[in-house]
Amino acid sequence: MELYDELRARGLIAQVTDEEEIKELINNGKATFYIGFDPTADSLHVGHFMALSFMRRLQKAGNKPIALLGGGTTMIGDPSGRTDMRNMLTRETIEYNAARFKVQMEKFIDFSEDKALMINNADWLLELNYVNLLREIGACFSVNNMLRADCYKQRMERGLSFLEFNYMIMQSYDFLHLFREYNCVMQCGGDDQWSNILGGTELIRRKEGANAYGMTIQLLLTSDGKKMGKTQAGAVWLDPEKTSPYEFFQYWRNIDDSDVINCLKKLTDLSLDEISAMESWEGQKLNEAKEILAYRLTMLVHGEEEAEKALSAARALFQKGTLSENMPQTVLDKSNIPDEGIDIISLLVESGVCTSRSDARRQIQQNAISVDDEKIEDMELRYNVKELEEGIVIKKGKKTFMRVSIE
């Protein structure tokens, strides 16, 4: 199957500006294309992962990707798909985040031998001259059209600052710049970027009289239309310091039945044949598909070793009910343990199992806590150094396990 059809079959393509041209372009590996990544946080998340995988698929077919770090655009803040204005980030924060992004992206895309480029739009956006920009670029944009753009619609009710209104112009300017400097003819991005991408192709048409293309990637949504890759605690990060490989694995292991196939298609490198074989799986059997999904993704993001660890930890804990070397653990400092031992409430908080002492009490009252398989009822319970040295396993509810030891 050719690249374009494969992307379609996986449900990755949302919208394209010119299907025939794009097909021709990417199937033959002729395109230089870019995707922008705004460093609004200090780690990439699942949405970025999907974009990077998309990029990698195109790269494999011979196309040349440009990963564009949005050091400049993040100074503005993209209003697309947002109901509120973003917090304004300082330049220092943005630069720090961009550096983090860079490190992570290098793991996913092969930048060697000029096979891909990484560029930062701070290099040209930050030094733009206001009046010159207005005359050269601003004149090409119709405010009437911009206001009709989908990405602003939500914000027309709640308010849109002039700062954010300019985001589309900045992104369009990026595309023009890359077109001129690198012969970049196509921009890809999440489907929420459609308006911004069209802004760019239109600008190139006007300024250069040339055709440029745009293609958007289907957003990763749950079957009931919510964004995937979010938990109560926030995003599912790719940085193992922010979301451990075990947590990452568990996130995918626990997704809704109805989302499994979709995720396999969009996120993993399993072949469509392999995936379609799983489509008939039902009931208990579907858990196998979830496990495969979780394993593959953990492997792609954190490497095979971490994936193995997460898998065996999860299997041991949930299927056999036994303990595992690889389960999440917390090591406490021996010197912080009082002679009479640490009380269970403190232990639950220190180990991160509970968020506060009140929370810990509540959990115990609700019969949710067990230590080494013994339900805890006594809130006065204490553990001394000797007991902790051997390591204990705290369980909260059915899914939270934590080995606690000291050193």
Added chain:
RNA sequence: GGGAGGGUACCCAAGUGGCUAAAGGGGGCAGACUGUAAAUCUGCUGGUUGACGCCUACGGUGGUUCGAAUCCACUCCCUCCCA
């Protein structure tokens, strides 16, 4: 610049002097049921405490009052209408 309406907990939203740590819904956590799923039912959901209590919290500051999310003054922010 003029006029009108707003800002309440993670989110939406009720509350117009004490009965308000603040209704209701969503989300989240836990219990039951299950397949580490969904749906359903139940409990919990600011901090600290064994508990009484204490502390913090209704945009910000200052006031009135025995007592303020609620009244007053000033101030910041948002939306809408007119210019």
